[in-house]
Amino acid sequence: MRLADLETPALLLDRARMDANIARMNAAVARHGVMLRPHVKTGKCVEVAAAMAAGWSGAITVSTLKEAEQFLTAGYLDILYAVGIAPNKLGRAADLVAREAALTLIVDSVDAACEVAGFADFPVLIEIDSDGHRAGVAPGDSATLTAIADMLGDQLRGVITHGGGSYGCTGADQLAAHAELERSGAVHAAETLRSAGFPCPVVSVGSTPTALFARDLTGVTEVRVGVYVFQDLVMAGLGVCETADVAVSVLASVIGHQAERGWVIIDAGWMALSRDRGTQGQAIDQGYGLVQGENDLIVVSANQEHGIIADRHGRPIDFARFPIGAVLRILPNHACATAAQHDRYHVVHGDTVSAAWPRFGGW
Amino acid sequence: MRLADLETPALLLDRARMDANIARMNAAVARHGVMLRPHVKTGKCVEVAAAMAAGWSGAITVSTLKEAEQFLTAGYLDILYAVGIAPNKLGRAADLVAREAALTLIVDSVDAACEVAGFADFPVLIEIDSDGHRAGVAPGDSATLTAIADMLGDQLRGVITHGGGSYGCTGADQLAAHAELERSGAVHAAETLRSAGFPCPVVSVGSTPTALFARDLTGVTEVRVGVYVFQDLVMAGLGVCETADVAVSVLASVIGHQAERGWVIIDAGWMALSRDRGTQGQAIDQGYGLVQGENDLIVVSANQEHGIIADRHGRPIDFARFPIGAVLRILPNHACATAAQHDRYHVVHGDTVSAAWPRFGGW
Numbered sequence: 001m002r003l004a005d006l007e008t009p010a011l012l013l014d015r016a017r018m019d020a021n022i023a024r025m026n027a028a029v030a031r032h033g034v035m036l037r038p039h040v041k042t043g044k045c046v047e048v049a050a051a052m053a054a055g056w057s058g059a060i061t062v063s064t065l066k067e068a069e070q071f072l073t074a075g076y077l078d079i080l081y082a083v084g085i086a087p088n089k090l091g092r093a094a095d096l097v098a099r100e101a102a103l104t105l106i107v108d109s110v111d112a113a114c115e116v117a118g119f120a121d122f123p124v125l126i127e128i129d130s131d132g133h134r135a136g137v138a139p140g141d142s143a144t145l146t147a148i149a150d151m152l153g154d155q156l157r158g159v160i161t162h163g164g165g166s167y168g169c170t171g172a173d174q175l176a177a178h179a180e181l182e183r184s185g186a187v188h189a190a191e192t193l194r195s196a197g198f199p200c201p202v203v204s205v206g207s208t209p210t211a212l213f214a215r216d217l218t219g220v221t222e223v224r225v226g227v228y229v230f231q232d233l234v235m236a237g238l239g240v241c242e243t244a245d246v247a248v249s250v251l252a253s254v255i256g257h258q259a260e261r262g263w264v265i266i267d268a269g270w271m272a273l274s275r276d277r278g279t280q281g282q283a284i285d286q287g288y289g290l291v292q293g294e295n296d297l298i299v300v301s302a303n304q305e306h307g308i309i310a311d312r313h314g315r316p317i318d319f320a321r322f323p324i325g326a327v328l329r330i331l332p333n334h335a336c337a338t339a340a341q342h343d344r345y346h347v348v349h350g351d352t353v354s355a356a357w358p359r360f361g362g363w
Numbered sequence: 364m365r366l367a368d369l370e371t372p373a374l375l376l377d378r379a380r381m382d383a384n385i386a387r388m389n390a391a392v393a394r395h396g397v398m399l400r401p402h403v404k405t406g407k408c409v410e411v412a413a414a415m416a417a418g419w420s421g422a423i424t425v426s427t428l429k430e431a432e433q434f435l436t437a438g439y440l441d442i443l444y445a446v447g448i449a450p451n452k453l454g455r456a457a458d459l460v461a462r463e464a465a466l467t468l469i470v471d472s473v474d475a476a477c478e479v480a481g482f483a484d485f486p487v488l489i490e491i492d493s494d495g496h497r498a499g500v501a502p503g504d505s506a507t508l509t510a511i512a513d514m515l516g517d518q519l520r521g522v523i524t525h526g527g528g529s530y531g532c533t534g535a536d537q538l539a540a541h542a543e544l545e546r547s548g549a550v551h552a553a554e555t556l557r558s559a560g561f562p563c564p565v566v567s568v569g570s571t572p573t574a575l576f577a578r579d580l581t582g583v584t585e586v587r588v589g590v591y592v593f594q595d596l597v598m599a600g601l602g603v604c605e606t607a608d609v610a611v612s613v614l615a616s617v618i619g620h621q622a623e624r625g626w627v628i629i630d631a632g633w634m635a636l637s638r639d640r641g642t643q644g645q646a647i648d649q650g651y652g653l654v655q656g657e658n659d660l661i662v663v664s665a666n667q668e669h670g671i672i673a674d675r676h677g678r679p680i681d682f683a684r685f686p687i688g689a690v691l692r693i694l695p696n697h698a699c700a701t702a703a704q705h706d707r708y709h710v711v712h713g714d715t716v717s718a719a720w721p722r723f724g725g726w
Contacts, residue, residue: 006451007449007451007452007455007726008449008451008452009726041667041668063634063667063668064668083618083630083668083669084618084619084628084630085618086370086371086616086617086618086630086688087616087687087688088369088370088371088616088688088690089370089371092370108619109619109620109687111686111687112618112619112687115687115688129621132624134628134664134666134669134671135618135619135621135628135669164666253449253450253451254449255446255447255448255449255475255498256447256471256472256475256498257472258492258498261495265447265497265498267446267447267449270639270700271426271703271724272726274638275637275638275639275640275697275700276633276638277638277640301497303497303527304404304426304699304700305404305426305427305446306446306497306498308497323474324450324472324474324475324478325449325450325451325478327451334638336667337633337638337667340634340704341703341724342725343724343725361634361704361706361724362705362706363370363372363635
């Protein structure tokens with residue numbers, strides 16, 4: 001099948017780009033002698049996860065219990081659910097343990113630890129807030145760390161952090177500094193626990209920017225990363241990759257023109273592209289996405305099933321290049337969000353479509 | 364089943380609020396003696412569409428061919444696909460006609476009309492750009508209107524417009540003025556076509572704000588509206604409804620606190636809430652959603668499966684009200700976008716869950 005045979009909108013996955021992104025991350029992590037625990041929330045696809053996990057232990061990270069269930073069925077036993085668990089999910093999580101999953105949970109409070117402790121034989125990590133961007137115990141809060149560890153008893157396995165603040169960094173030096181913040185916070189918390197007599201074998205860190213730019217991972221045992229597999233315009237805007245590395249795109253058709261306003265109208269709106277505006281605060285705002293192969297044509301506006309393409313500088317468009325029915329590929333701001341709008345990847349090599357890989361959604 | 368029995372995140376639909384929203388729109392449209400052709404893209408759910416269509420002719424509006432297929436299967440024969448069609452979809456559209464659907468298409472250029480004309484026995488409307496916000500022929504562009512009509516021949520049925528610019532209006536007077544812009548643009552174009560000898564029986568207009576606030580619909584034959592069925596914070600921000608009218612919400616659990624920053628962390632991130640920030644440019648920015656029953660607690664930040672709730676004015680939160688495991692309901696900025704993140708509606712009356720209604724996605 002050829003690209004021209006697809007109905008639009010359609011989610012495309014450039015296999016060669018994905019493989020190159022995976023090879024780059026594998027090399028970056030292997031250099032530090034730590035384990036990669038890929039985050040499968042970006043792809044939510046067995047074939048994508050298999051490519052990410054190849055050559056590693058098979059350990060994965062998930063963001064929902066549905067991912068845990070789907071990937072357990074696919075043969076992945078070592079699963080880290082990297083979101084603080086709500087009590088109403090514990091029964092379902094216990095069902096996975098009954099199915100022989102080694103399902104690790106995370107907590108960042110004594111109250112949450114109290115819910116988890118003894119509910120089932122979950123290994124548990126304490127979440128550390130290494131950069132102030134979201135959840136977790138402050139690395140220096142030894143009272144809370146030890147209180148949680150006391151509550152968990154022998155379910156405690158270690159600590160986990162996610163340096164998501166790295167999405168606000170740009171350039172190799174800032175990214176490396178953020179990686180060190182992430183590493184040092186997690187290692188400091190682990191040492192606090194060990195000093196208090198708690199075993200803490202696991203020190204888990206990760207975000208795509210910090211993993212690729214870390215200069216030292218001393219004390220870390222595993223790295224969790226997800227979006228690297230596809231990359232996206234947000235990552236390109238941080239200097240983490242080039243736009244030419246972005247492996248997913250949305251195929252769209254031209255359905256109209258508004259010549260006086262310099263608009264090309266396509267059949268991919270926010271339903272196909274997502275509402276993610278992750279580049280809005282970056283040096284280069286890519287609207288709702290960049291037309292692949294173009295420097296300045298972006299999706300400036302999106303309704304549910306309509307996208308409006310214009311030149312970012314307001315220059316006129318040569319409409320003869322974009323007749324009714326012409327197809328374009330839109331690179332996404334945020335691969336996780338855009339892929340989540342679709343139920344399959346059309347795997348492409350150039351203009352050839354070689355496979356359709358299903359992806360799932362929901363919880 | 365009770366609300367407390369649901370796993371989070373979950374999409375809730377308050378049946379009483381939905382029914383009141385439907386009754387209000389039905390009365391608003393009936394007052395003008397025109398037909399309602401509800402847009403089923405908001406709900407993408409047979410049960411929701413049935414409630415919207417009750418008492419009318421059964422005519423519906425769709426935004427994708429998948430909606431057309433699903434609702435044809437559910438017994439709806441008179442279907443308007445209100446997005447300019449890409450040529451690669453025509454074969455599939457023709458299959459619906461072969462299944463006895465009266466599938467109306469829309470075009471806004473001679474080139475698009477050329478693709479559609481003669482492909483199958485589609486009724487066709489010419490899309491009119493009544494307010495400059497998206498697609499369509501300018502109401503006064505009689506040369507293009509008649510050229511398209513010539514191309515369509517006896518497939519031409521009339522004109523269609525969508526006053527989507529009404530989403531930038533606030534208050535009854537601005538909304539009524541926009542309704543008049545929408546009405547007059549469509550009627551002017553219809554009269555231009557009739558003067559040139561083309562029959563133009565259908566004059567189709569609509570958006571939730573204009574339909575509810577129109578003072579005169581002379582010359583209009585049908586109104587298309589969708590989001591009214593649920594309403595949302597964007598509509599409330601325009602003065603179209605109250606927040607107490609919003610019928611959909613996302614049930615979420617508290618999974619953590621960051622006391623020093625005044626944050627309550629919940630298990631509903633952008634995957635459950637969507638990335639829609641439609642209130643960002645309004646007088647009251649609701650972040651990623653407002654906690655139902657609260658005036659000032661909003662989701663200030665969203666990651667994939669985490670939401671961060673804070674007071675919009677930065678005031679401290681009484682965390683005792685929001686312990687680990689407490690559930691909250693988040694009202695959405697944009698009901699279409701939030702509902703699209705879920706595969707079912709949990710229909711609620713107070714704290715009782717009476718049904719789960721499936722919804723579909725994709726194209």
